[in-house]
Amino acid sequence: MMWETPEKLRALLCELVSWESQTLTQGEQQFSKKLQAKLQQLQYFEKNPTYLNLCEVDHGRQVVSALYKNPEVDETVVLISHFDTVQIEEYGSLIPLATMPEELTKAFLANPDQLNDSAKKDLVSGEYLFGRGVMDMKMGLALHLQMIERAIEEQWPINLLLITVPDEEVNSAGMRQAVKHITELQKEQDLEIVLFLNSEPSFSQDPTDLKEYIYSGTIGKIMPSALFYGKETHVGEPLKGMTAPFMSAFLTAEMEWNDQFLESQYGEVTPLPVSLQLKDLKDQYSTQTPYRAVAMYNVFLMKRSAEEIMTIFEEVAKTAMEKCQSRYDEVCSKHGITGVGEIRVLRFEELRNYAVEKLGGEKVVELTAGIITNESLDDREMSLRIADRLMIHCQELAPAVVLLFAPPYYPPANSSDNKLIQGAVSLLLNEAKKYDIPLEQIHYFNGICDLSYCQFYADKEWQTYEKNSPVWGETYDIPFQEIAQFSAPVLNVGPFGKDPHQISERLHVKSAFEEMPELLSKLLKYVGESTKVKE
Numbered sequence: 132m133m134w135e136t137p138e139k140l141r142a143l144l145c146e147l148v149s150w151e152s153q154t155l156t157q158g159e160q161q162f163s164k165k166l167q168a169k170l171q172q173l174q175y176f177e178k179n180p181t182y183l184n185l186c187e188v189d190h191g192r193q194v195v196s197a198l199y200k201n202p203e204v205d206e207t208v209v210l211i212s213h214f215d216t217v218q219i220e221e222y223g224s225l226i227p228l229a230t231m232p233e234e235l236t237k238a239f240l241a242n243p244d245q246l247n248d249s250a251k252k253d254l255v256s257g258e259y260l261f262g263r264g265v266m267d268m269k270m271g272l273a274l275h276l277q278m279i280e281r282a283i284e285e286q287w288p289i290n291l292l293l294i295t296v297p298d299e300e301v302n303s304a305g306m307r308q309a310v311k312h313i314t315e316l317q318k319e320q321d322l323e324i325v326l327f328l329n330s331e332p333s334f335s336q337d338p339t340d341l342k343e344y345i346y347s348g349t350i351g352k353i354m355p356s357a358l359f360y361g362k363e364t365h366v367g368e369p370l371k372g373m374t375a376p377f378m379s380a381f382l383t384a385e386m387e388w389n390d391q392f393l394e395s396q397y398g399e400v401t402p403l404p405v406s407l408q409l410k411d412l413k414d415q416y417s418t419q420t421p422y423r424a425v426a427m428y429n430v431f432l433m434k435r436s437a438e439e440i441m442t443i444f445e446e447v448a449k450t451a452m453e454k455c456q457s458r459y460d461e462v463c464s465k466h467g468i469t470g471v472g473e474i475r476v477l478r479f480e481e482l483r484n485y486a487v488e489k490l491g492g493e494k495v496v497e498l499t500a501g502i503i504t505n506e507s508l509d510d511r512e513m514s515l516r517i518a519d520r521l522m523i524h525c526q527e528l529a530p531a532v533v534l535l536f537a538p539p540y541y542p543p544a545n546s547s548d549n550k551l552i553q554g555a556v557s558l559l560l561n562e563a564k565k566y567d568i569p570l571e572q573i574h575y576f577n578g579i580c581d582l583s584y585c586q587f588y589a590d591k592e593w594q595t596y597e598k599n600s601p602v603w604g605e606t607y608d609i610p611f612q613e614i615a616q617f618s619a620p621v622l623n624v625g626p627f628g629k630d631p632h633q634i635s636e637r638l639h640v641k642s643a644f645e646e647m648p649e650l651l652s653k654l655l656k657y658v659g660e661s662t663k664v665k666e
Contacts, residue, residue: 132284133172134277137644141260143276144232144643147214147269148262151230154215154300155190162214163193166295170197170276175283186312192297194309198320199282199291205323206662207290208655209313209619210279211581212272212330213299213306216264221634232262249339250635259629259637266628266638268299271330274626274647278655289659290322299581302510302539306581307610314613324617325662326551327585330625330651332638334578342569343642345559346576346623347552348545349583350401351432353596354511355444356425357382358518358533360526362471363422370468373459373530375411375424378474381455382532383409385447386428392443394433397547397574401431408511412519422529423522425515432543433575437596441478441534448476448532475528479518479535480598485528486521498524503605510538510607517601536600538607544586546620547574551661555622558657559650566646578631582621587614624651 134143150165151158163185170176176183176197186194195214219229223245228235236254239261243251253259275293282291294313296305317324333343359379364372388403395401407429411421430440452474463470486495502508502516514537522533546552556572563570576582593611597603627642629635 132280134273134280137648140273140277140644140648141640144265144270144273147273148230148232148264151219152215152264152297153218154298159215159297160191160193163195163297166195166214170195173280173283175199184312186308188297188305188308192305194297194305194312195293195295196309196312196316197279197293198316199279199287200320201286201288201290204288204290204659204663205321206325206659207292207322208326208328208658209292209294209324209585210275210328210330211306211585212268212275212293212295213297213581214269214272214295215297215300215305216267216269217300217632219263222263229263232260232265236261246635250630250637253629253637258640260640260643261635261637263636266332266626266636267631268331268625270332270628270638270643271625274330274643274651277648278651281652282655287656287659288663289655291655292316292322292324296581302607303541303581303584306584307608310584310610310613314616317616324619326619326658327582327617327621328654329580329582329621329623330647331576331578331580331623332625332628332631333642334631335627335629342571343563343627344571344573345556346573347547347549347556348574348621349541349543349576349580349623351543351583352539352541352579353430353432353437353440354407354427354537354540355430355440356427356511356515356535356537357448358515358522358535359424359426360519360522360529360531360533361420361422362530364420366418366420369420370463370466371471372420372422373471373474374420375422377459378452378455378530378532379409379424379426381458382448382451383426385451385454389447391447392430392440394431394435396433396545399433399574401433402577404428404430423519425519427511427515427537433545434543437536437540437593437599441536441595441599444534445476445478448534452476452532471530473530475531477528477531477533478599479533479601482518482521482525482528482533486525490524495521499601499605503602510602513606514538514601534599536596538600538602540596540600540609541579541583542609543575544582544621545574546586546622549620551658552620552622554661555654555657559624559654562650562653566649568642568646576623580623582623584609584614585617585619586621587611587617624654
């Protein structure tokens with residue numbers, strides 16, 4: 132066997148990490164082909180080549196799909212991971228070693244000044260391996276590769292479908308495409324999916340936290356956004372207009388840390404909303420006031436639907452604009468000026484319907500296409516620019532705030548009340564005691580992960596997201612219909628590490644190469660035994 136020992140597994144991880152695969156780089160495009168070649172070294176896939184596939188995503192990126200199929204069972208566990216990583220610029224002079232874990236760890240030992248105190252302590256302990264992707268999340272992929280090899284060698288009585296994807300760190304385009312592939316494979320191979328198992332790493336809750344965690348769900352994320360469209364004027368006549376920065380200040384003040392968006396489940400609470408972007412759309416300096424601006428806000432979800440979030444967002448926006456209007460009217464009255472009018476608050480779907488009625492459907496499609504075809508813009512920028520383009524042609528609606536959703540959208544997923552998951556969690560907690568692992572259950576993984584697309588979110592009003600997402604059906608969508616075909620629970624069990632997305636990203640060696648292989652093996656065998664018993 133190629134990966135059965137801790138030493139071989141460590142070598143496998145270092146090889147995977149050495150295949151640099153930052154999101155939207157050539158390395159990310161090449162990774163899938165290198166992994167396919169790696170898997171082809173297993174005799175099983177030489178004999179069953181149709182069980183190993185590459186699925187096209189976009190920009191030359193591909194999902195890797197590898198199926199171990201026991202002909203006597205239908206029950207299937209889908210092993211989810213991602214192979215893209217964030218950038219490596221923060222490594223500075225050590226960039227050449229950022230994806231060489233053994234060499235980077237030695238370099239830090241020789242000169243630890245770039246690390247924080249906690250990381251320095253872990254470094255000298257010899258218990259951690261450093262490098263971009265060692266924690267988030269190529270170790271999870273390495274563990275899944277080992278599980279596939281073990282299942283083949285020992286002929287486990289359960290099917291394993293390994294799915295590893297690009298682009299988890301930006302838009303989850305890989306997982307959204309993988310869902311379509313999984314549903315097709317499910318039909319072709321008569322698979323009964325009983326569990327989606329991710330192995331994102333266990334995140335410490337604070338710098339001194341040494342506990343490890345398993346997650347029976349994942350938090351959701353949505354980005355309510357706004358276009359502020361005021362009225363332009365010369366700076367010498369300021370009250371003849373209304374600046375977009377003035378308008379945006381009121382909404383941002385209302386949105387930041389607004390506890391109307393808080394949710395609580397199982398004693399866990401979502402983080403407060405915060406701004407992700409705020410800027411005006413003025414391209415160059417002039418004495419014309421900036422009358423168009425955009426903002427994006429981050430909101431986490433546990434149960435709420437897109438419609439519920441939009442309704443709250445709309446109420447907050449109306450409150451903010453009432454305060455904005457009051458302040459503006461007060462100043463105008465003081466200076467004897469007639470203002471530019473009342474500020475409207477409208478959803479993007481209202482703006483689009485108005486534009487279609489005024490301009491015609493073909494013209495609206497033409498205006499939208501001019502932005503969609505601009506490859507220099509990402510989905511977020513396109514969304515905001517489409518709203519802006521329509522407002523430019525509907526200026527009679529100004530001053531106005533247009534509310535919309537910007538991608539990506541991660542629906543929440545949770546299986547804490549599922550009997551299989553409850554049994555699996557109990558097993559893992561008991562097994563952890565044998566290894567003296569301080570393991571605990573958390574109900575919502577708070578790092579955002581691809582399990583959001585593995586469990587149908589019973590959001591009857593998800594059409595609200597479609598109607599208010601300007602790029603929906605063009606450059607972005609979520610395969611809700613395919614996801615609805617899954618009834619399987621989700622679980623996240625991965626190795627312990629610290630500081631993802633930081634120069635001090637590191638992986639706990641014993642957890643990764645000794646403890647997790649045994650826990651995952653016992654978990655998968657338990658799932659096989661628990662699900663094959665049928666009436």
